[in-house]
Amino acid sequence: MSGDGGGRRRTRWAGLVGLSTTRLWKRATRTTAGRVAATTGAVALTIALLLVVTGIALALAGGGAVATDDAAVRVAPEESGTLSAVDGVEGPRLGATNERAAAIRSRAGVEHASPVLVETVQLETADGDATHVLVVGVVPDEQPRTVAGLSTDSLESGDPHYAEGSYDGPRTGELVLSRDAAERLGASTGDELAASSVRTGDDAPSFTVTAVDAAADGRDADVPVALVHLSELQSVSGGDDGELADWVLVWGEAGAAESAAADAYPDAAVASERGVDPAALFDDGLAFATSAIALLVGVTICASFVATTMGMTVDEDRRTLAVLEAVGFPTHSRLAVVAISTLVTTLCGALLGVGLGVAGIAAVNAVAGATVAPGTVAIAHPLFVPYAIVVALLSGLVAVPYPLAVAARTTILEEVSR
Amino acid sequence: MGDEKVDRNNGSSRRPLDRVESVRMIHRSLRNTFSSTAGATDGDDSTAAVRLADVTHEYGSSGRRFRSSGERSVTALRGVSFEVRAGDVVGLSGPSGSGKSTILHAVAGLLVPTDGTVELLGTDVTALSDRERARLRRRHVGIVFQRFHLLPSLSARANVALPLVQAGIPRSRRRERATTLLEQVGLGDRVTHLPGELSGGECQRVAIARALATDPDVIVADEPTGELDTATGADVLEVLTDVGRDRAVLVASHDAATLAVADRVVSLRDGAVVDDER
Incomplete structure (x- = not known):
């Protein structure tokens, strides 16, 4: 029985994830593309900025003139x-x-x-x-x-x-x-x-x-x-x-x-x-400070963007939440749909941000090379991919209470009676 | 065991009678699936599917914590008592504000009345927690709204399958069940359409199919034809009464044509029952 219950719970969670992602995909491509694009774009730009600054810090740490x-x-x-x-x-x-x-x-x-x-x-x-x-x-x-x-x-x-x-x-x-x-x-x-x-x-x-x-x-x-x-x-x-x-x-x-x-x-x-070993960041005071501040600012800005845009999305989406309640979704399942949507949007933004960040680093090097500082001033590293994802997820987790609070305040009768 | 029957019931080209029969088999199998975990006692012929006893409800008298003391409460229901048996189609009539929707919401467990009891298949809904009411609603109640309330970013099939997600039904069976129900309401060729691509009548039929997804014992419909023209409304009512056979159906409306399909009409005025015409 417990095995059956566990299987049913897993199927339910898989269903909730599927429902959230399908909804998100359809919204991004068919119904409300602008809002989804705004959230994803905001996350992507923040992550890209974070990676560029971290890349510069890494170049500072690893690129001492005598290290070659x-x-x-x-x-x-x-x-x-x-x-x-x-x-x-x-x-x-x-x-x-x-x-x-x-x-x-x-x-x-x-x-x-x-x-x-x-x-x-x-x-x-x-x-x-x-x-x-x-x-x-x-x-x-x-x-x-x-x-x-x-x-x-x-x-x-x-x-x-x-x-x-x-x-x-x-x-x-x-x-x-x-x-x-x-x-x-x-x-x-x-x-x-x-x-x-x-x-x-x-x-x-x-x-x-x-x-x-x-x-x-x-x-x-x-x-x-x-x-x-x-x-x-x-x-x-x-x-x-x-x-x-x-x-x-x-x-x-x-x-x-x-x-x-x-x-x-x-x-x-x-x-x-x-x-260049990213661990060098921890050995170099200036580089470490630069990347730490970039991380802090990145998480803050990213979380603010996500909280605001997802909060607005959920506010517009109260009727959907009311419908979910009407068809028998308990509170935790409705909140799970909101949380999954928020985190998936953030994750997509992070992946886009990695691409933008690497392009940004190349652009910074190109601009620096053409103007003031010939040579590499920012370095990309494979670890930037998991770093960006972890930072974005952290931002999503910091941001998620706000859309959840908005969702939890939804009154079904007000929504379905409109 | 019954679950396997669901997998074998597919195919859109069969004759309508076969299709109806296959849907009934699915209903039976789903009923087996849900009854094994249902919290409520299944109603038999001698028990009312829905029973309201002396139900009174005041809006503004409960619930919110930070309500200002000066806010007035509105009495929506006053000592309402009636019952609905399985297989009955009961109409709720009355002018706007007479309490029709409030009764439907109380039956569906969307609100808890301030006084009285609402029994659904022998279970007192008013004594349950939010979570238990959500579970009871998912298993035993299908709701049809005036404005359909479909999720705009989900296909017709995904909308119909929505209640089955929370029920923990695997994806393939959800799809199969939803497709069969859409065929049953005459929308077999619209399964992948978004609500925005469907007419009002089609949306309402999708909503009816969604209400049937978990094979509920009770269907509540709040002005199901309110947004539709007369001909489309008649089609929708036909579908609703057809699929509502063997279930308790409560239809709130102030449209005489809609109420004409009911076996019995309960008339309300100012929150009280003024006539229970049998």
């Missing part, structure tokens, strides 16, 4: 993401990196390993033009590698100044400038640049520009970056005390590189993923 490299594996301290060029907040660093990178380098399957240190350093030309540049310290080898979007090709192989940890070897003084940094400094190949940080006093070490390199993918076009030998940067910044670096990059076969990196740094995060 061609390594197979990146070892970063736990609880730290890539260092963002936007807020420049310094996170935890790895220690004894020169030594451990050498150990990783000696493993089979590993082509090369290099610690990478990122410091903001003021570079000054002989003419007195000075600007702050993100200087990236790296240990190059014979092969040209890309670090921070710049090629190591113009740097002498190895790191002679390191001298087995004594930091008294000969300085090469070589420096590769990004095109943007060169433009800001007005420097070109062969120019001398003086580097000063809080630690260097009057004896600011000088570097010679060996190359001006275009960015690897244009993403760092608005951030001045320079590439130097690691130990020379460590000496400038004070990183030589603990052989500090922000991360270690490992080139070679991914599996071997990963296990070598994990052995050398058992407590650090070893990432071989080369895409």
